[in-house]
Amino acid sequence: MTRTLRTQVAVIGAGPAGLLLSQLLAGAGIETVVIDRKDRAYIEGRIRAGVLEQGTVDALSEAGVGDRLRREGLVHDGFDLCFDGDRHRIDLRALTGKSVTVYGQTEVTKxxxxxxxxxxxxxxxxxxxxxxEGLKDARPRVHFTHEGRGITVEADFIAGCDGFHGPARQSIPPEVLRTFERVYPFGWLGIMVEKPPVSHELIYANHARGFALASMRSQTRSRYYLQCGVQENIADWPDERFWEELSLRLGPDTAASLQTGASFEKSIAPLRSFVAEPMRYGNLFLAGDAAHIVPPTGAKGLNLAVADVQLLSRALIAHYRDNNDHYIDTYSQTVLSRVWKVERFSWQLSTLMHQFPDNSPFEQRMQRAEFDYIAGSEAAARSIAENYVGLPLE
Known part of the structure; x- marks a missing residue:
């Protein structure tokens, strides 16, 4: 026998987007039910991004979960771009007056x-x-099975925060939904190691052998990435080979400070850009990876999801508190305007910093010219910095 529950907002997805939305709504006295196909241990254990915009830090603080973030997060005032051994620092603080904070998405979720x-x-x-089901009804429903029993949640609204492969976006009729996608011809091979980072700030490097990123999760835990083929096998990348390749791509000066060791996490992630339109259908709203994917080059995935949730929570709070549906009615248009700007930045940085197998010598020279322009122009560097620290919500 199916059990039926009633709530105000049904949230599909218990990742950081869904959890933050439920937390912000709870602060306004709005009831939610949160649904996810995975258990808590799995969700908390997923290794994801670690660079938070100031707007994301502010949103987490507003939600009452900023204490540990403020204690343990690493505030970064800049980062380095490297091209064929030449290195240029983007001074975020000087160019924008803002910074970013390194704090793992895993910790945000916890x-x-x-x-x-x-x-x-x-x-x-x-x-x-x-x-x-019934997305255009006054009371849409979410059906699922939990511990062998059928459950139906009736709600005023459904928030699809369930990621790229979740059912929320797929429930929008195909004649309504439009998708835009760019699949990149490479992936990122990433490892985690219990060693201090090679640099106190992130290093993005374009080398003739491919892209490399030196990042971290704490003062004692480092995260490193290498551009690789999407179809490559992790078994072909023992730690020794990874460290050798990373040292080569970062260059001898940086590699001299690199502390190597046994990795405790290793994975290959494909890169893609993806946007779905619209982000509202009836009483269903999409947020985060359910609606858009960015390549990780610009560290925008989690930050973009948080911005969605901030705007969605504002819309739902205005509906319940003020009987004002302006923000609900304009949600998709407002969010997508920002999404496309962030997609543009992530695409720009990915195009600049990676080796593309089909690039002609002309295109390779254009990459170099772009790097030189950024390194020599304060206006160009400021544009990079403004996007990196985070665009305004609208």
């Missing part, structure tokens, strides 16, 4: 889960067969 459970948030985790 903080949000802890807060939501402490406030008795109603969760259904480890569900299957999730199916949104």
């Amino acid at each position: 903080d949000l889960f802890q807060r939501r459970f402490a406030q008795a948030q109603q969760f259904f985790l480890g569900v299957s067969d999730t199916r949104p």
Whole structure:
């Protein structure tokens, strides 16, 4: 027998976007039910991005989950771009007056889960067969199976925060939904290691053998990436080979400070740019990776999802508190305007910093000219910095 529950907002997806949305709505007295196909341990264990814009830090603080972030996060006032051994620092603080904070998405998720459970948030985790229905009805529904029992959640609104492969976007009729995609001809091979980072700020490097990124999660935990073929096998990348290749791409001066060791996480992630339009259909709203994907080059995935959630929470709070649907009615248009600007930046930085197998000598020279322009022009560097620290919400 199916059990039926009623709530104000049904949130599909218990990643940082869904958790933050439920937390912001809870602060305004709005009830939510959060649904996810994975369990808490799996969700908290996913290794993801670690560079937070100031707007993301502010949103997490507003949600009441900023204490550990402020204690443990690493504030960065700049980062380095390298091209064929030449290195140029983008001074975020001097160019924009802002900074970014390094704090792993895994930690953000843990903080949000802890807060939501402490406030008795109603969760259904480890569900299957999730199916949104009646999206244009006054009370849309989400059907799923939990612990062998059918569950239906009736709500005023459904928030699809369930990632690229989730059911929310797929429930929008194909004649309504438009998608735009660029699949890149390479991936990122990433490792985590319990060693201090090679630099106190991030280094993005374009080398003739491919892109490399030196990043970190803390003062004692480093995250490194190499551009590789999408079809490559991780088994072909033992740690020794990875360190040798990373040292080569970062250059001898940087490699001299590199502390190597046994990795405890290793994976290959494909790169793509993706946008779905619209981000609202009836009483369903999309947010985060359910609606858009950016290549990780500009560190925008989590930040873009948080911006979506800030705008969506504003719209829902205005509806319940003020009986004002202006922000609901303009949600898709407002969010997509910002999404495309962020997509542009991530595409720009990815195009600049990677080796493309089909690039002609002309295109290779254009990459070099772009780097030289950024290094020699304060206006060009400021444009990079403004995008990196985060564009205004609207």
